Structure formats: structure tokens, C-alpha cells
Amino acid sequence: xxxxxxxxxxxxxxxxxxxxxxxxxxxxxxxxxxxxxxxxxxxxxxxxxxxxxxxxxxxxxxxxxxxxxxxxxxxxxxxxxxxxxxxxxxxxxxxxxxxxxxxxxxxxxxxxxxxxxxxxxxxxxxxxxxxxxxxxxxxxxxxxxxxxxxxxxxxxxxxxxxxxxxxxxxxxxxxxxxxxxxxxxxxxxxxxxxxxxxxxxxxxxxxxxxxxxxxxxxxxxxxxxxxxxxxxxxxxxxxxxxxxxxxxxxxxxxxxxxxxxxxxxxxxxxxxxxxxxxxxxxxxxxxxxxxxxxxx
Amino acid sequence: xxxxxxxxxxxxxxxxxxxxxxxxxxxxxxxxxxxxxxxxxxxxxxxxxxxxxxxxxxxxxxxxxxxxxxxxxxxxxxxxxxxxxxxxxxxxxxxxxxxxxxxxxxxxxxxxxxxxxxxxxxxxxxxxxxxxxxxxxxxxxxxxxxxxxxxxxxxxxxxxxxxxxxxxxxxxxxxxxxxxxxxxxxxxxxxxxxxxxxxxxxxxxxxxxxxxxxxxxxxxxxxxxxxxxxxxxxxxxxxxxxxxx
Numbered sequence: 001x002x003x004x005x006x007x008x009x010x011x012x013x014x015x016x017x018x019x020x021x022x023x024x025x026x027x028x029x030x031x032x033x034x035x036x037x038x039x040x041x042x043x044x045x046x047x048x049x050x051x052x053x054x055x056x057x058x059x060x061x062x063x064x065x066x067x068x069x070x071x072x073x074x075x076x077x078x079x080x081x082x083x084x085x086x087x088x089x090x091x092x093x094x095x096x097x098x099x100x101x102x103x104x105x106x107x108x109x110x111x112x113x114x115x116x117x118x119x120x121x122x123x124x125x126x127x128x129x130x131x132x133x134x135x136x137x138x139x140x141x142x143x144x145x146x147x148x149x150x151x152x153x154x155x156x157x158x159x160x161x162x163x164x165x166x167x168x169x170x171x172x173x174x175x176x177x178x179x180x181x182x183x184x185x186x187x188x189x190x191x192x193x194x195x196x197x198x199x200x201x202x203x204x205x206x207x208x209x210x211x212x213x214x215x216x217x218x219x220x221x222x223x224x225x226x227x228x229x230x231x232x233x234x235x236x237x238x239x240x241x242x243x244x245x246x247x248x249x250x251x252x253x254x255x256x257x258x259x260x261x262x263x264x265x266x267x268x269x270x271x272x273x274x275x276x277x278x279x280x281x282x283x284x285x286x287x288x289x290x291x292x293x294x295x296x
Numbered sequence: 297x298x299x300x301x302x303x304x305x306x307x308x309x310x311x312x313x314x315x316x317x318x319x320x321x322x323x324x325x326x327x328x329x330x331x332x333x334x335x336x337x338x339x340x341x342x343x344x345x346x347x348x349x350x351x352x353x354x355x356x357x358x359x360x361x362x363x364x365x366x367x368x369x370x371x372x373x374x375x376x377x378x379x380x381x382x383x384x385x386x387x388x389x390x391x392x393x394x395x396x397x398x399x400x401x402x403x404x405x406x407x408x409x410x411x412x413x414x415x416x417x418x419x420x421x422x423x424x425x426x427x428x429x430x431x432x433x434x435x436x437x438x439x440x441x442x443x444x445x446x447x448x449x450x451x452x453x454x455x456x457x458x459x460x461x462x463x464x465x466x467x468x469x470x471x472x473x474x475x476x477x478x479x480x481x482x483x484x485x486x487x488x489x490x491x492x493x494x495x496x497x498x499x500x501x502x503x504x505x506x507x508x509x510x511x512x513x514x515x516x517x518x519x520x521x522x523x524x525x526x527x528x529x530x531x532x533x534x535x536x537x538x539x540x541x
């Protein structure tokens with residue numbers, strides 16, 4: 001784990017962060033030899049301790065931050081387990097070398113995100129959620145690698161997971177407003193979007209969510225709580241849900257009708273594709289989306 | 297950013313003050329629920345601030361401070377991207393492959409929408425504060441060459457992603473943060489797509505040069521660092537020193 005890089009990135013967007021870490025020199029000076037420093041920097045626990053130090057007492061956001069991180073970790077564990085199952089499958093073995101390389105790259109990132117989030121949560125004196133897996137019976141029903149519908153192909157499901165992840169991170173960004181953790185969340189969020197784009201292209205779809213997608217009608221791209229769920233599982237704290245989020249084919253942003261309200265006329269397809277949409281926790285964990293795919 | 301009271305002097309502080317008003321998340325969702333009657337999200341209180349401090353007098357364009365600064369920063373970058381793709385579509389490279397012009401036509405529309413949206417949002421929420429239309433300088437780009445166009449597109453998209461990622465925490469108003477989040481993931485999709493066009497390994501869409509292979513984190517850059525790179529492509533001198541402050 002390149003802790004120094006993380007701190008540098010945090011410092012780039014917030015000069016205060018180094019102050020909240022006491023001071024860069026004091027921290028690293030206290031770590032002793034370079035070897036010891038390197039060993040510590042590779043420890044998620046150490047990273048977490050730094051986060052805890054950085055956020056202790058900052059306007060009471062720590063509890064909220066832990067809830068958001070646990071949610072993010074649950075989704076990352078879920079994705080990690082899915083790609084682990086893909087890599088162990090015969091369909092993956094038979095895939096092209098570049099397709100396998102893409103899956104490997106994505107899996108590598110999910111592994112990193114899990115490690116990063118676990119470290120941050122531990123450092124904030126909480127126990128990371130665990131045991132969030134992709135349901136084996138559903139995985140066994142995936143009989144193709146990338147051709148066919150979402151219901152029967154590994155990459156069809158991968159697209160749904162990645163696009164859901166992009167919506168899910170967006171849905172909680174507001175709770176991290178003004179914090180350095182927001183930056184980290186955004187840095188994960190855009191990687192999920194890159195993953196989604198790649199999976200889509202591998203499936204012969206456009207890289208961006210649009211009304212002509214073969215999966216456009218799937219609940220992942222709509223909104224609302226429809227078929228029930230168990231959102232409190234794994235001890236996740238679910239914020240109150242009152243109103244359905246915008247659907248992905250939404251063409252009104254911030255009360256501005258994008259197709260007709262900007263002086264130039266844009267198509268509904270371009271207007272929808274130009275903005276991704278968020279989902280709330282209850283919607284993400286609804287059985288019409290991730291809810292029915294999470295399990296033993 | 298630790299010294300809000302020192303930034304921009306008294307007048308600026310008063311101007312920006314309404315932007316600091318937090319919106320409760322739940323109430324934002326109500327607004328954002330695409331309700332037909334929903335009115336402008338925020339900042340009605342800003343409508344009387346007509347003073348425009350951003351008119352270039354010596355060829356320098358100040359992006360401004362606070363949330364308006366962040367919005368102008370995004371507006372500047374989207375102007376740049378939109379102008380670039382408009383030219384790509386207008387004079388397509390002779391060696392574009394079959395579907396590339398069609399894709400870039402869509403990307404051009406996305407970026408034009410982002411540009412026009414920011415202009416509209418700033419004019420509504422902070423009248424008089426929007427930066428002017430910028431003059432692109434694309435003299436270093438060979439639009440007749442696929443390699444030059446794709447290389448530039450990749451650089452612009454990756455820069456855009458890093459810019460939004462770095463600016464997120466400077467935003468004080470939840471509604472604006474959500475909008476930024478809605479746009480940055482589209483930019484990341486563009487970036488991954490363009491990278492994939494240039495790739496033979498299968499990994500470049502989120503390559504180790506862009507996504508840290510150890511942390512799994514994309515890049516985040518501060519406004520002044522982003523503008524230092526973007527400046528090459530804009531005739532006016534851009535000042536991002538107070539963005540978000």
C-alpha cells in the first residue's frame with residue numbers, strides 16, 4: 001500500500017490534512033528506520049489509525065463515515081467474490097487473453113479497495129463487515145462468458161454489478177461532504193466507472209449508460225424499492241428511504257430540462273447518457289438489484 | 297482552505313456565504329426526485345449578487361472562489377473538452393476506424409451538454425459570476441491524425457476525472473457534489489473507452505499508469521495543478537488559485 005502517495009493525494013486537495021496528521025515529519029520521524037516505516041506503511045491498520053487521527057472530532061462525521069465505509073466495503077467484498085468465482089470458472093479459462101487480462105485488472109482493484117476500506121474501518125475503531133459473497137446458485141446459472149443476456153452470462157452480471165457500484169458510491173457522497181474520505185471515495189468511484197465501461201465494451205455495448213442498452217430495462221437502471229430486501233444484513237446502517245432516486249434515463253438535472261432547456265436541443269439519449277444517476281442504499285440492496293445476488 | 301475568513305476579503309465572503317448553506321440530504325432527494333414542480337435547487341439568495349469580478353481585463357480569467365469557483369472550474373474544463381470534440385467531429389481524422397466517428401459524436405454531445413449545463417446553473421444560481429466563453433488553442437493537435445486525436449482525448453478525459461476527483465471535497469453544497477459525481481463517472485467512462493481504443497493488452501481502461509495498482513485509486517488533482525496542464529489549450533490565462541476557498 002503506497003501510503004505516502006495517498007497522503008500526498010490527500011494533501012493535494014486539502015493542505016489541512018497534514019496538520020491533522022500532526023505533521024508529516026512527526027509521524028514519519030516517529031516511525032524509526034526506513035524499513036520499519038515501510039513495513040508499517042504496508043499495514044492497513046496503520047492507514048486506519050491515520051484516518052482516525054485525521055477525522056477524530058471533525059464535526060461529528062466519524063460515525064457517518066464508518067457507516068458509509070462499511071457499505072462501500074460490503075459492495076466491494078461482493079464484487080471481489082464475484083470476480084473470484086469468475087477467475088475460477090471454466091468459462092474464464094476459455095476466454096481470450098485480453099479478456100482475462102481485463103478481468104484480472106478489475107479483480108486486482110477490487111482486492112485493493114477491500115484492503116483499503118478494511119484498514120480505514122479498523123482504524124476508526126470499528127469491525128469491518130465480512131462474509132458478503134455472490135450467491136453460488138446464481139453464479140452456477142451463468143452459462144456463457146460474455147454473450148447472451150445478463151441472466152445467463154458472467155459479463156452481463158458484471159455490467160450490472162459495476163453500474164450498480166457507480167450509482168451506489170454516488171448515493172452516499174453527500175454524507176462525506178467536505179472530508180478527505182470523500183476524495184478517496186471519489187477515487188474508487190471513478191475506477192468503478194472505468195470497470196463498467198470496459199465490461200460494457202467487452203459485451204458490445206456503449207461504454208456509457210444509455211436508453212439503447214440491451215439491459216436498459218433492468219432495475220439496476222431504474223429506481224425504487226420494489227420486491228423487498230434485507231438491507232440491514234451484515235449490520236449495515238441503512239439511511240431512511242422516502243423517495244425513489246432518478247432513473248438512468250432521466251433528462252432533467254437540477255430542475256434544468258437538458259433536452260430543451262440549454263439553448264441547444266439535445267436528444268433524450270445524449271441527455272440521459274451525459275449524467276449518471278445515484279441510488280440509495282435501500283434501492284441498491286433491493287432484491288431486484290444486488291439484494292437477490294448476495295448470499296451463500 | 298483553513299482560512300476562509302482571510303480569503304477574498306469581506307465582500308467576497310458575503311457573496312459566497314449562501315453557498316455554504318448545507319442542504320440536508322433528505323431534502324435534496326426530494327428536490328432531486330424529478331418532481332415537475334421542483335424549482336431551482338439552491339441559492340435563490342444569490343440572485344442579487346450582480347457584481348462580476350471575473351471579467352477579464354488583462355487576458356486573465358479568474359475562476360472565482362467558493363462553490364462558484366468550483367462550478368466555473370468545471371465549466372472551463374467542459375468548454376475545453378466540448379470545443380475539442382466539436383472539432384474532432386467537424387474534421388474527423390481520415391484514419392478513424394469504423395465506429396469511432398459515431399462514438400465521438402456522442403461524446404461531443406455529452407461534453408457540450410456538460411458545458412451548457414454549467415453555464416445555465418451558474419447563471420441561475422450566481423448571476424454574473426460565470427466566466428466568459430474561452431478561446432481554445434488546439435495548435436498542438438493534429439485533427440487529421442487518429443493517433444493525435446485519441447492521444448489528446450485520453451489526456452483530456454483522464455485529466456477531467458482527476459480534476460473532478462480532486463475538486464469534490466472543495467464543494468460545500470451537497471447538490472453540487474451530486475452533480476459533479478454524476479458527471480465524473482461519465483468522464484471516467486469516456487476515458488476508459490478512449491484508452492481501450494488505443495490498447496492491445498486489455499488493461500489500459502484502468503491501467504497502472506492511471507489507477508494505482510496497490511491502492512486501486514484513480515488520480516485526484518488540485519485545481520491549480522489541473523489548470524497548469526489545461527492552460528496549454530486555452531488562449532486566456534486562467535486563475536484557479538481561489539477555487540473552493
